Amino acid sequence: MDNIMPVLAVRNMSVRFGESCEYCIKGCAVEKGRCPYCHTIWALNKVSFNLYPGEILGIVGESGSGKSTLLKALYFDMEVSCGEAYLSEYREGRENIFEISSQQKRYIRNHKMGMVYQNPVMGLRMNFSNSANVAEKLIAAGIRNAGNMTQRAEYLLSHVEVPVSRIKEEPKNFSGGMQQRVQISKALANNPPVLLLDEVTTGLDLSVQARVLDLIKKIQLELGISMIVVSHDLSVIRMMSDRTLVMLGGRIVEEGLTDQILEDPIHEFTQTLVHSLL
Amino acid sequence: MADNNKNPHYNFAFLDEGSKREIRRSILKAVAIPGYQVPFGSRELPIGRGWGTGGLQITLSIIGKADVLKVIDQGSDDSVNAVSIRKLAVATTGIETTAYTNEATVIQSRHRIPEEKLRNDQIMVLQVPNPEPLRYVTPKEAVSRKLHAEAEYSGIWLRLYEGIVKYGHTVTGADHPVSVSGRYVMNPSPIPRFDNPKLHNSDCLYLFGAGREKKIYAVPPHTDVVSLAYDDYPFSIENVKGRVCKLCGATGVFFDEIFDSDTNEHFFQCSDSGFCEKRRREVN
Ligand SMILES: Nc1ncnc2c1ncn2[C@@H]1O[C@H](COP(=O)(O)OP(=O)(O)O)[C@@H](O)[C@H]1O
Numbered sequence: 001m002d003n004i005m006p007v008l009a010v011r012n013m014s015v016r017f018g019e020s021c022e023y024c025i026k027g028c029a030v031e032k033g034r035c036p037y038c039h040t041i042w043a044l045n046k047v048s049f050n051l052y053p054g055e056i057l058g059i060v061g062e063s064g065s066g067k068s069t070l071l072k073a074l075y076f077d078m079e080v081s082c083g084e085a086y087l088s089e090y091r092e093g094r095e096n097i098f099e100i101s102s103q104q105k106r107y108i109r110n111h112k113m114g115m116v117y118q119n120p121v122m123g124l125r126m127n128f129s130n131s132a133n134v135a136e137k138l139i140a141a142g143i144r145n146a147g148n149m150t151q152r153a154e155y156l157l158s159h160v161e162v163p164v165s166r167i168k169e170e171p172k173n174f175s176g177g178m179q180q181r182v183q184i185s186k187a188l189a190n191n192p193p194v195l196l197l198d199e200v201t202t203g204l205d206l207s208v209q210a211r212v213l214d215l216i217k218k219i220q221l222e223l224g225i226s227m228i229v230v231s232h233d234l235s236v237i238r239m240m241s242d243r244t245l246v247m248l249g250g251r252i253v254e255e256g257l258t259d260q261i262l263e264d265p266i267h268e269f270t271q272t273l274v275h276s277l278l
Numbered sequence: 279m280a281d282n283n284k285n286p287h288y289n290f291a292f293l294d295e296g297s298k299r300e301i302r303r304s305i306l307k308a309v310a311i312p313g314y315q316v317p318f319g320s321r322e323l324p325i326g327r328g329w330g331t332g333g334l335q336i337t338l339s340i341i342g343k344a345d346v347l348k349v350i351d352q353g354s355d356d357s358v359n360a361v362s363i364r365k366l367a368v369a370t371t372g373i374e375t376t377a378y379t380n381e382a383t384v385i386q387s388r389h390r391i392p393e394e395k396l397r398n399d400q401i402m403v404l405q406v407p408n409p410e411p412l413r414y415v416t417p418k419e420a421v422s423r424k425l426h427a428e429a430e431y432s433g434i435w436l437r438l439y440e441g442i443v444k445y446g447h448t449v450t451g452a453d454h455p456v457s458v459s460g461r462y463v464m465n466p467s468p469i470p471r472f473d474n475p476k477l478h479n480s481d482c483l484y485l486f487g488a489g490r491e492k493k494i495y496a497v498p499p500h501t502d503v504v505s506l507a508y509d510d511y512p513f514s515i516e517n518v519k520g521r522v523c524k525l526c527g528a529t530g531v532f533f534d535e536i537f538d539s540d541t542n543e544h545f546f547q548c549s550d551s552g553f554c555e556k557r558r559r560e561v562n
């Protein structure tokens with residue numbers, strides 16, 4: 001894929017919690033995401049990867065390995081400590097999106113990336129109607145016609161199989177699976193080229209899980225959108241992703257085609273992960 | 279004659295000269311940036327906060343010996359709140375007061391703008407309980423400031439939209455947000471929507487004071503003030519068609535709805551009591 005321009009290119013991205021010291025700042029001392037000298041947590045430690053057009057990139061790793069931090073920092077919910085990221089659809093991929101103004105970051109959040117949080121409370125306004133939740137993104141895009149927004153919200157919500165009869169309801173009265181559907185339609189409101197999904201199905205019943213994952217695949221095929229699917233559950237990753245990154249202690253320890261990783265895991269940690277699946 | 283009413287123990291207009299100067303500087307800044315909330319060091323007054331101290335500090339800072347003051351509360355000159363504010367102003371300045379809008383040079387009000395068109399030589403001071411239109415979007419001052427700086431008002435538009443989804447129309451009663459000079463979104467204070475159009479391209483200067491929240495903002499004369507609304511749900515004022523004031527016969531003004539439990543009678547009268555009284559006086 002070397003000659004294809006990535007939709008998103010991430011380089012040496014680090015997020016730390018704590019002051020850091022002369023040892024861990026060089027990156028050599030950190031073990032399992034924590035500096036033994038100053039106890040700074042390196043939730044992400046010089047992570048680099050590409051997301052290619054139209055692919056679903058899986059990120060798998062145990063709890064605490066830095067998966068959510070990666071997505072949140074990409075979506076500007078938290079600051080990176082250092083690193084670069086380039087979006088091909090933002091100024092032709094020439095500007096490090098971690099260093100642009102907060103107005104520009106908001107523009108990217110509304111137009112160029114969508115995010116589906118593990119916890120729907122993070123992504124939805126629970127006391128507003130489902131319709132308003134989707135419309136929030138349309139308002140941010142400058143639409144000032146309420147009828148047009150309602151039409152678009154109806155279209156998007158019915159697309160994720162939320163019945164039109166329920167769009168005036170508030171997501172707080174919805175089941176977990178339905179809330180994730182609302183989050184997905186909200187994230188897609190302005191046709192972003194990149195969709196980030198953090199443990200979308202964690203905590204859902206297995207049957208619901210399968211239907212939500214099917215839906216995401218269907219949307220990906222229809223829209224050709226590029227996705228990053230994060231999960232601690234390798235079976236989700238196996239079902240969803242073409243290519244997979246394996247994370248451990250804030251680092252990417254293995255990267256490759258999902259089938260390859262499942263068949264012939266190289267890193268010791270990945271081997272344990274794969275064996276637990278079998 | 280006026281000076282006879284002044285209690286000699288007070289500094290003119292109660293506040294010390296330094297405080298008044300500081301408040302006037304905040305007012306000037308507010309006038310220079312229409313709709314922008316200027317923080318100011320809110321002073322203690324012998325009136326409880328939440329009872330119009332923000333407006334009163336403005337009034338006391340701008341008032342001079344030749345001014346004529348009108349104080350109204352929800353349209354009425356005789357409510358307890360209006361009376362106590364007027365008393366304090368008179369006791370500390372000795373200035374004249376009036377109930378008639380056309381006679382006043384400074385008008386302090388809560389919840390209403392008078393019916394009579396205000397002139398270029400008049401200043402309208404409005405008392406503000408909640409100055410921040412973004413407050414229900416975020417409780418954090420640092421965040422709302424940033425949103426203002428970036429003119430990011432999606433949260434306000436969202437609330438208007440939610441009203442349309444749930445009730446078929448925007449549901450703001452009083453305090454319908456306005457865009458000032460195409461830049462800042464502002465709470466016009468809890469005036470009815472009926473009064474919002476009076477802010478647009480007016481001849482007079484409007485000053486807004488929030489004592490508890492320590493903010494002053496302004497709409498200078500001839501400023502564009504647009505009430506926020508979606509293209510397909512235009513802004514509309516309260517419907518007053520078919521209503522007539524029982525006392526003076528006025529139509530097309532803002533009314534109080536009165537229910538007389540003795541006679542079981544339901545009727546309307548002018549909310550602006552000074553306006554109503556003047557009409558009745560003219561008839562007689
Ligand atoms: N706000 C925070 N403050 C301190 N440490 C944090 C914070 N957020 C995450 N961490 C730490 O960063 C590491 C990565 O967390 P996270 O990205 O949530 O992992 P994952 O999503 O893979 O379970 C964990 O050690 C976690 O405790």
Ligand SMILES: [Mg+2]
Pocket residue numbers: 067068069118199
């Ligand atoms: Mg996580």
Ligand SMILES: [Zn+2]
Pocket residue numbers: 020021022023024025035036037038039040
């Ligand atoms: Zn260290």
